[in-house]
Amino acid sequence: MLAQCADPASLQGLSWLMCYLTSGKHMMFYASFGTVLLLLAITAPLALAFGFGGALASRSRIAPLRWFGWLYTSMVRGVPDILFFLFVPIAVDQGLEWLRHKALCGGDAPVRQGNDFVVCAAAKLPLSTSPQWVHEVYGFTLAVMAFAIVFGAFAANVLAGAMRAVPRAQLETAEAYGLTQRQISRRILIPQMWTYAIPGLSNLWMILIKATPLLFLLGVEDIVYWARELGGAKTSAFTYPHPDWRLYYFIGILIFYLLMTWGSERIIGRLTRRLSAGQATLAGEALRKGAA
């Protein structure tokens, strides 16, 4: 904090605003934008991996695996994703605690007693003795898991579609050359599917960006949490009294998201151009003609 901000009550106008915007709480607000970016950075590859697994499973030759893949890819179709965001963290949390309860405490006592979920103290996740940051990291991890599972299902849909879009003749040729199924997947199917997957995946990325404020629902102290916290009317008991400014904080967040989606759109546009160069698709053809 700046030295001249020691006595905020004496400040006026712009210098008051400067001090207000650099207060400790505001630093945590700015840091929460980092939380959002961190979530994006962790979730995107994780969801892609989940989606990849789901898409491969739905094409598997082993029936139970195929059913699982089908269930995973179709579960998000009829059910609102928000339901999963509410369900997955608490379900995973209770599942883990139940397993630990069984393993660590002998687990004779039932976990559901009336309207309570009771596990022994040693099975609690995180332990009640652990410091605050462990609780926060655990909460964030559960949130990441919920995001990865839901977006993995969406990515699985996109990737399964892309795998179906690879021309059948390519795979048949590979079969004629005597490649095994595994070789065909690795050398023919997967390298070729990306062109077909890019539009769907970039769409998914945009949707992922726009889903990040749902972190608030999962109890993570994200930008929505801080906007409500900081924007709410502050009486003179506070260091920086002000009326209800939540509207302005939310406008700030709105601009942040508009910039994020606008920037992503431009980057994706460039990427698509580069990837379609030399491809036997309409986009690739347009590029070739444009260059000539």
Add this chain to the structure above:
Amino acid sequence: MTCTEVFSNYALRSIGMGERLLPRSDFDLCQQFVLIGSGLIWNLYFAALALFVGFFIATGLAVARAGRSVVLRKFADGFIFLFRGSPLFIQFFLAYEALVMLPRAGIEIFGITVATSWLTKAWAGALIVLILNTSAYSAQIFHGALMSVPKGDIEAADAYGLAGWSRFRRITWPTMLRLAWPAYTNEAIFLFHATTLVFFSGFPAFQQKGDALYYANYFADRTFNPFVAYPVAAMYFIIATLLLIWVFGRVNKRLNRHLPGQGGRVRYRPQLVR
């Protein structure tokens, strides 16, 4: 309480009819089924009205975007960018905070005092946000379809002496709808699913009158058991989604009725929160 009593007490609880107090202990399956189903009324209300009003606004926006007037085109572009580029969740919060700031006593317009307090209620405020949001997404879809209306169709219309409004009404618009319909079906499903956000995003559930997910969350919080209430809500949503797909499929058939071998099933490709 028997299940019939529960039904008569809580079937319309979400719109404020029947028993005032929600069940507080001894939760059973019947209560969960009835109350969550009751909440579905709100989801259907939001989805139906938002889609109906949004459809016309979206058509207007798509035409404005494709039109010659620079001002209208810029306005449509900006509107679509604003609502498609930001999360619906934030839009709800922003709208609520903005509507709360309106003067309580009402605004005087030409000597008439217009009440404003109803705007902060979910039934109106959230509906407005949903209408604007679906208008932007649908306008994008309709614009894409409008751009892919075959040139030959328009030329044929010209040759028949159709122009202006009648050409739009009889040629351009039906073709646009036909081309846009599969994507628009997806949009309708997203919107239906997005209605679950309303009561989690600033708009308070007045007297605990909430939607299906609100009640599911209520039960999951009280019983510490997510494995009953959420699957019940999920089941309701799956059924409603299938019905929606069926209705839109019928419309699709009708739109394509003049084309042999066309208008098969609309494939639903899901997308997520906006």
